[in-house]
Amino acid sequence: MQVKAIIIYLLVGWFTAPVVGWIEKYIYSDWEFLKFLFVIVSVDTFLGLVKAVVQRKVSSKGFGMVLKKIIIYTSALITTSALTKFTVAGAPQVAFSFLGNVVFSAIMVREAISIFENIAEIDPGVLPGWILKYLQKFDSLTGQKLLDEN
Numbered sequence: 001m002q003v004k005a006i007i008i009y010l011l012v013g014w015f016t017a018p019v020v021g022w023i024e025k026y027i028y029s030d031w032e033f034l035k036f037l038f039v040i041v042s043v044d045t046f047l048g049l050v051k052a053v054v055q056r057k058v059s060s061k062g063f064g065m066v067l068k069k070i071i072i073y074t075s076a077l078i079t080t081s082a083l084t085k086f087t088v089a090g091a092p093q094v095a096f097s098f099l100g101n102v103v104f105s106a107i108m109v110r111e112a113i114s115i116f117e118n119i120a121e122i123d124p125g126v127l128p129g130w131i132l133k134y135l136q137k138f139d140s141l142t143g144q145k146l147l148d149e150n
Helices: 002-026 031-054 060-085 099-122 129-136
Strands: none
Touching: 031 060, 031 099, 060 099, 099 129
8 A cells, every 4th residue: 555655656746846847937936925925815814704704794705805816916926927037048137136026025015904904994992093094005006105195
């Protein structure tokens, strides 16, 4: 029984190793960031569910938004990876080398804002109001810091 399992593992590894190598080279390779993203998206999703339960607004639309978020983030990460790692005539290009940090940070900040918004709606007294207000100043469609309305 153990020999059969070892043979299966070897065959699976032999067939999947080239595929994994191709994925890491051409599609995505920052698995450590993906772990952090998974954690923060999971926390946001859990808090969103808690908020929906507290407000008695649980619906399938909310769960659909999770799928939409996964599709959007996956597309953004793959595109960013391609733009930061592509080569021309075998030479790496550096025109978009900054983009990885910008996109990855933007995704994490957007998730953190969502988490803090969920916390503030679940229990308004937990976070000081100025923290959420300050973070929301950076949350605009253009990416520009919003001006104070005062």
